[in-house]
Amino acid sequence: MQDGKTRIPPVDVETCPDDLRETLEEQRKLWGAPLYPYLFYARHPPYLRAAKKMWAALQEEAARGLDTLRALVNRRVAWSNGCEYCQDAHAAKASRLGVSTDKIDALNDYARSPLFSEAERVALEYADAITETRCDVDDELFARLQRHYDDDTIAELTMIIAWQNASSRFNHAFRIPSQGFWTR
Template sequence: MTAFQVPHRMNFSTVAPKVFKAVLALDAAARDGLDPVLVELVQIRASQVNRCAYCIDYHTSDARKAGESEERIYQLSAWAESSLFTEKERAALALTEAVTLLPEGVSDEVYGAAAKHFGESELAQLIALVITANAWNRMNVTTRKTPGTQ
């Protein structure tokens, strides 16, 4: 049995290097001050919602390097039904989904839960992280970047 190969459309970093570098800079700035494990959980969850195979692969690898357990990575797609995530992580994941699925809006309840667990500056960093994850997802899904490619 051979794996299905999704045809790659372009190498965005080569074709639009200024844009790519700007998103890299935004990504680095958004991570500043956030827990590295939480960063990866948010990146993975946004990527799951957006069905970005490249980013799911990339961030699950980074999550493992940051010390995340296999069990929590496996249950991340069903975090709301799992008992493995803290209230703070659950608030971050709910906000991640709300910002990722923006046409549905970000409810006061979701925003308030996140604000309860994150100070204003940290909450701004978290929102920026979700925005960045979505930018990467949209770039990689559109160009069909696949796991294992540069």
Template sequence: MPFIEPKPIAEYPWYLRLFFRNQVRRYGQVLSPSWLWGRLPGHFLGLLILLGLFQRRAFPIDTALRSALSVRVAQINGCAFCVDLNAYNLLKAAGAADKAAAVEKWRTSPLFSECERAALAYAETMTDTAKRVTASEIDALRPHFDDDGITALTAWIAFQNFSAKFNAALGAEDAGLCRLPPSRSAADG
């Protein structure tokens, strides 16, 4: 349940109402974080521009890996909305629901490559505020990513932590896009 309800639609700027209409066409509804971010229209536009830059073809981290990382970050942060949306994106990118359902068990699942495992381990370290990234974790990424790729990976994980923490704190609800089995607690992960 969201802690802050949407304002009446007429109170959002016209350009956000157009964005909301596009979300309804794409997802069948306005996604709950959009109502929340819409209360800060300039910030929301900046967030959307940054998201668009991350989603460009030239970005060195592909959609499937970005989505898997996002699901794991969301699971750790307790953001049901982010798990839902990013599992949906992973399902679309990878073409199979089993990978989206297995993200929490990436260490033991045969569905993940060594590259994905290194990136997921890095994402978990970045997301756990009690841990710090070490040189050995960066070294584990080097067989799979160049320095620009590691920087891009770091930026994406940081962006997802920002987003998941915002959404979880304000109770953004999932949209029912991709139902996964219930997640274990972050402490179990």
């Protein structure tokens, strides 16, 4: 991570409790470096532990087959919140799931792009409505969402969007940079 780009320095891994050092070491082995946000979450160890559990629940343990939609929604929310790190990470995830570069690039114009299904469009519009705090999720939008997704899937999608909003706003506030995961 480049010094001076973030608003505060990341935590020194050596000062972390053992369990968090192990988590950061696992990330280093998998990704080549600890994931940048975790170096800031680690400033408050209980938060990092909770974030790790929430991330696992929303990203790894979800059972509704939302992997591709999750990556697209997360990328869209990250873009709306100006989070460079999350945009990169979720574009990489979408790409690994087989989403084309053209479709990832078209997220900013999803409403008019022929690359998105009606179900994807309504989910992305829902994400926009939740993310834009001056907006409301009106009954008409929610009814369109219900035409494509059952109640449990809507609940999961809502939590995915809410968590991504929290994560990307946290990262953006500290100006946590991209880690270069997505290569076109």
